[in-house]
């Protein structure tokens with residue numbers, strides 16, 4: 001335990017439960033439904049409304065070997081290739097073998113997937129898949145349909161839900177076991193202000209951290225809260241340097257910030273072409289799958305082409321689909337494009353890469369357990385070993401589903417126990433940074449740690465982030481009047497700064513190019529030195545400690561507890577230390 005927590009008022013109200021699930025996407029709601037069905041008192045806490053998380057925005061679908069002739073083995077092969085040597089094969093094998101039944105159970109919960117004329121589940125293709133294996137709903141509204149079905153099931157099961165609640169920190173007992181969370185509720189219903197949910201099992205399913213960058217497909221709530229909480233609680237995080245940039249996000253003009261509309265890979269799966277302004281299909285000859293190469297390859301190719309031609313975007317040309325196909329198969333994307341004055345039926349769609357998915361996250365084992373007893377992580381916030389250095393398209397909904405079921409089974413079987421939560425008075429509260437720092441962090445990260453990275457760009461980013469970090473600390477020490485007051489925006493900005501610092505420390509350390517981590521100064525993949533995971537934890541002084549390990553799996557001795565693991569100095573990452 002680090003004893004680090006956010007500066008916040010003491011809890012003014014509390015709830016007791018067996019399990020608290022933080023997050024209401026596919027991972028969170030599936031875990032909660034399974035725990036509640038087993039008779040556990042389950043509370044779901046979510047940052048906005050129940051259906052406001054990242055799941056709802058998923059377009060393409062959910063990958064599983066459901067089609068004739070397809071097998072989990074083939075799905076495994078495609079996932080391992082996309083993961084660029086860093087997937088944990090046992091985790092992937094579990095995902096692809098348990099996946100098809102998990103999807104069938106989701107259908108049993110009430111999710112309606114698109115079907116063929118003969119009534120089978122309709123399957124499409126996306127980047128990196130050698131087969132049609134992506135199930136979709138409402139054409140390109142898969143996440144919205146999954147979210148609808150799960151939210152309805154949660155309401156039917158009358159689960160205790162707390163909406164508009166930002167989770168703050170983990171509560172632990174005297175032995176360091178999970179004892180619940182503190183949270184802040186934005187004034188609705190029976191809970192208001194800072195409170196606590198006491199529970200011996202906490203499942204973090206808080207989604208991603210796309211808001212670390214200026215342009216992202218993630219909603220505004222994706223501020224890395226789960227990873228930041230876990231780091232403060234002393235948990236290990238892994239592979240944070242692997243941020244996936246989606247190749248085709250609607251280009252809304254230079255300097256557009258925040259959530260940008262996704263143009264699903266499924267559009268390419270159905271035959272759309274990537275072209276430059278002259279109409280040249282630049283993916284041909286670059287990869288055997290051309291536009292359907294794994295998305296890191298496509299994102300890099302687009303970025304290189306943009307650099308070469310001095311433009312800010314490329315185009316996705318699917319005029320040959322015709323109006324009927326656009327309307328039936330991709331109604332959400334069609335509407336988003338038209339809302340921005342672009343008609344994909346008659347003109348190519350301007351697209352550019354944007355931050356999309358955190359392949360790394362809180363390190364877990366195959367039952368979703370983190371390195372803190374009683375704390376679980378599921379979905380994008382977790383690093384289960386499934387994605388390696390680059391997630392295969394549409395594997396994320398599946399991962400959320402499969403690991404949610406495993407976590408619920410573990411909690412039901414093991415029934416974690418905890419003593420009374422410690423008050424936390426002995427811990428050092430983390431100085432908050434001002435809400436205005438959010439856009440500064442996003443600019444620093446986009447410039448220094450975006451699609452193109454180098455030792456130089458990352459060093460500059462580290463220095464600027466460290467200056468922000470130090471200014472918050474010194475404002476507190478000197479009692480400066482500009483010290484940020486506790487509140488949602490300051491807590492979010494503080495979380496963004498922490499995950500950015502750790503991400504940059506890991507990206508500086510990984511001196512090679514692999515998966516979605518692209519170092520211009522180290523353009524080759526270096527298997528000898530870097531077929532390793534970078535595992536990070538935080539010291540009580542809030543400095544990242546980095547260690548590299550060969551496997552995602554962890555045992556009783558964790559790599560970052562090795563005596564020779566060094567903390568990152570303020571503006572430079574630590575030397576890499578091998579696992580014990």
Ligand code: SIN
Pocket residue numbers: 058059060061263264265266357392393394395396
């Ligand atoms: C997409 O539809 O292109 C996104 C799917 C995914 O990120 O898995």
